[in-house]
Amino acid sequence: MAANVESPPIRASRPVPRRASRARKRRSAAPLRGLLPLAVLLGVWELADLHGNSVFFPPPSQWISQTSSLVHDGSLFPAVRQTLVTFVLALIIATAIGTALGVLIGRSELLDRLLSPVLEYFRFLPGVALVPLAVLFMGYTQSMELYVVVFGAIWPVLLQVRLAAREIDPVLMDVRRALHLSRGAAFGKIILPAVAPGVMLGVVIAAPLTLVLALVVEISTQVSGIGKLLETAQQNFLAAQVFGLIVIVGVIALLINVALSLISGWLFRYRPPGE
Amino acid sequence: MTAGTVTPGTRAAGRPGRRPAARLGWLAGLIIPVVLVAAWQLAKSLGALPYDNVPSPLQIWDSAVSLTRSGQLPGDFGHTLAACLLGWVIGSAVGAVAGIALGLSRVVWSYSMASVEVLRSIPAIAFIPIAVIVFLQSLTMEVAIAAWVSIWPVAVSTMTGVAGVTSAHRDLAASLRMSWTARVTKLVLPTALPKMLVALRLGLSGALVLAIVAEIVGNPHGVGYALVNAQQQAQPAEMFAYVLLTGAVGVALNALLSLAYRRLAPGFHLAETARRGHGR
Numbered sequence: 402m403a404a405n406v407e408s409p410p411i412r413a414s415r416p417v418p419r420r421a422s423r424a425r426k427r428r429s430a431a432p433l434r435g436l437l438p439l440a441v442l443l444g445v446w447e448l449a450d451l452h453g454n455s456v457f458f459p460p461p462s463q464w465i466s467q468t469s470s471l472v473h474d475g476s477l478f479p480a481v482r483q484t485l486v487t488f489v490l491a492l493i494i495a496t497a498i499g500t501a502l503g504v505l506i507g508r509s510e511l512l513d514r515l516l517s518p519v520l521e522y523f524r525f526l527p528g529v530a531l532v533p534l535a536v537l538f539m540g541y542t543q544s545m546e547l548y549v550v551v552f553g554a555i556w557p558v559l560l561q562v563r564l565a566a567r568e569i570d571p572v573l574m575d576v577r578r579a580l581h582l583s584r585g586a587a588f589g590k591i592i593l594p595a596v597a598p599g600v601m602l603g604v605v606i607a608a609p610l611t612l613v614l615a616l617v618v619e620i621s622t623q624v625s626g627i628g629k630l631l632e633t634a635q636q637n638f639l640a641a642q643v644f645g646l647i648v649i650v651g652v653i654a655l656l657i658n659v660a661l662s663l664i665s666g667w668l669f670r671y672r673p674p675g676e
Numbered sequence: 677m678t679a680g681t682v683t684p685g686t687r688a689a690g691r692p693g694r695r696p697a698a699r700l701g702w703l704a705g706l707i708i709p710v711v712l713v714a715a716w717q718l719a720k721s722l723g724a725l726p727y728d729n730v731p732s733p734l735q736i737w738d739s740a741v742s743l744t745r746s747g748q749l750p751g752d753f754g755h756t757l758a759a760c761l762l763g764w765v766i767g768s769a770v771g772a773v774a775g776i777a778l779g780l781s782r783v784v785w786s787y788s789m790a791s792v793e794v795l796r797s798i799p800a801i802a803f804i805p806i807a808v809i810v811f812l813q814s815l816t817m818e819v820a821i822a823a824w825v826s827i828w829p830v831a832v833s834t835m836t837g838v839a840g841v842t843s844a845h846r847d848l849a850a851s852l853r854m855s856w857t858a859r860v861t862k863l864v865l866p867t868a869l870p871k872m873l874v875a876l877r878l879g880l881s882g883a884l885v886l887a888i889v890a891e892i893v894g895n896p897h898g899v900g901y902a903l904v905n906a907q908q909q910a911q912p913a914e915m916f917a918y919v920l921l922t923g924a925v926g927v928a929l930n931a932l933l934s935l936a937y938r939r940l941a942p943g944f945h946l947a948e949t950a951r952r953g954h955g956r
Contacts, residue, residue: 435790457810518705525930526923527885530899532892533907534915538727609799613885616801621892621904628801632893635805643805651798658797 459641468645471630481649484626487546487615488657494547495554495607500600502555503562504592513563524560528553528610529617541623549618554611558603565599566592598672601665608657616650627653731913740917748902749917753925756887756898759815763822764883768876771827775834775872776864785835796828800886808894815897818890825886826879833875837868869941877933884926 447460459467471477506512506520531549539545573595577587619628627650634642713733719725720732731739743749777784778792804821811817841864849859891900899918906914 431789431793432786433790435786435788435792436794437791438788439791439794514704515708516705519708522923522927525881525926526919527881527888527926529885529889529892530903530919530922533903534912534919537729537907537910537912537915609797613799613801616799617889617892620801620804621889631802631805635808638809640806640809643809647798647802647806650802651794654797654799655794 456638457640459644461644463641464645464648467639467641468649471642471645476630477649480625480627480630481653484612484615484619484628485653487543487550487626488611491547491550491554491615492604492608492611495551495611496558496600496604498551499555499558499603499607500562500593500596503559503599503603504566504588504596506559507563507566507596508569508592513567520556520560520563524556528614532618532621536622543624546615546618546622546624546626550611550614553614554607557606557610558600561599561603561606562596565596569595597668601668605661605665608661609654612650612654612657729910729912731916735913736916736920739911739913740921743914743917749921752897752899752902752918753921755815756884756891756900757925759818759890759898760822760880760883760887763819763824763887764826764876764880766819767823767826767883768830768879770823771830771875771879772834772872774827775831775868776838776860778831779835779838779868780860780864792828792831796832800825800882801889804886804890804893807890813895815895818887818895818898821886821890822883825882829875829878829882830872833871834868837871838864840871841867873937873941877930880929880933881926884929888922 443461446458447462450458450460468477506516528549531552535545535549539548569592573591577591582590615626616628616631618624619626620632621628623629627646631643631646631650634646717733720730740749774792778789779785800821803824804817807817807821811820845863845867849863854862887898888900888903891898892904893900895901899922903915903918906912906918
């Protein structure tokens with residue numbers, strides 16, 4: 402049994418992960434020529450409406466010109482920063498709370514049984530429904546936004562960590578007992594590393610949700626951020642600006658994905674792939 | 677979960693004792709909600725709550741009842757559910773077709789997958805303002821948004837599911853001289869089904885969320901608008917009633933879907949719960 406526990410890190414030494422990761426890359430990373438349809442669409446779009454007469458579907462060149470006016474009046478970058486700050490803060494807080502609660506619940510059969518229906522309920526309660534409620538009690542404030550976003554983002558992390566904590570190899574807990582590790586040491590040295598993939602999976606699921614929630618709060622309330630810019634542009638029927646902002650949101654979402662996969666690649670660099 | 681290491685009580689004995697224990701566990705799960713609601717009511721009655729405008733559970737119940745009597749609440753939920761389900765069905769169909777094309781054809785995949793990746797990573801929320809400009813404040817707008825968000829999980833999962841068709845199966849199809857449609861319906865779809873079912877579930881949650889957001893932001897109907905309206909008129913009891921029921925609707929939709937899975941595809945349901953780690 403002990404040999405079993407130790408073997409993964411040994412197997413993970415050089416050649417295996419490298420070969421496997423290259424194979425995986427070949428399979429999952431879509432080639433850039435796949436962007437062709439999107440590029441053709443945008444090109445046709447541009448050519449079909451050179452004069453920019455369409456109210457609903459203004460051509461891409463107008464997106465740029467109308468969005469750059471947001472840069473000139475200095476409202477774009479503060480809004481992007483605001484949304485990103487909320488996103489990062491909320492994700493970190495939600496991850497911390499979700500991990501702590503997830504371990505607590507996952508490691509205790511009693512708690513798990515007691516809380517299971519409550520967790521199932523909150524998991525399916527759309528976080529966006531809470532926005533008007535939060536506004537009523539906290540007003541249109543930045544801290545209201547943070548509360549709502551954190552509340553919505555906790556669940557994916559909590560549920561994934563609970564699952565991971567529940568499935569920790571019993572042998573590992575025997576190791577803890579054999580080594581007479583204190584509670585704190587056991588948490589840091591055994592439990593946390595064991596649930597780390599669950600945490601990461603939870604964060605990957607929670608990240609888009611967090612961004613969405615932040616945008617919803619900003620769109621539907623007066624809290625500043627990209628969402629508010631979107632809402633303002635829509636109310637002024639600036640379709641081109643809306644499209645420009647959608648592109649910006651898309652770029653942010655893509656960057657978040659890339660950042661998360663870099664972080665998870667770095668965190669689990671010693672693990673054999675496919676684990 | 678193995679018995680032996682984590683056994684806080686006498687219960688988690690062996691396999692045979694599992695069933696009654698599980699049922700008892702479910703009942704035990706009611707303790708906390710009941711205690712919470714009772715404590716909430718008590719704190720409200722004693723005036724111990726920090727916020728004055730937090731309603732008591734009884735007030736929420738009363739307002740839910742009167743909203744149901746007046747027909748407003750069922751109407752709102754009907755509207756939201758209609759938008760959500762319609763969009764979900766349309767989006768899932770589009771997603772399934774796209775996923776099959778992506779999974780079957782190497783050319784389609786390599787010439788469009790990157791576009792799909794880009795489009796699906798843009799939060800669907802960001803498209804609501806444009807949907808409002810194009811479709812105005814209408815049910816169509818909600819349906820379009822709900823459909824858009826349902827497309828992507830289904831498309832991607834179908835694609836990966838289709839990739840699970842083995843070369844042996846392909847050889848079999850070839851030696852049976854199966855037609856293209858027969859291959860898709862008898863080989864490709866059944867292979868992809870388990871992954872598709874998981875994605876359909878994801879898509880449904882997404883569609884519900886997006887329908888509500890579309891109502892909060894754009895179309896003044898349904899649950900989302902009722903929430904905003906109650907907020908503006910400072911009717912906290914109504915808001916709580918709507919929020920709590922929205923959660924119940926989310927749970928119910930999922931339960932219905934699970935039930936449908938169990939009926940229509942018993943084996944797949946097992947596979948799915950095994951993936952999630954535990955059965956119900």
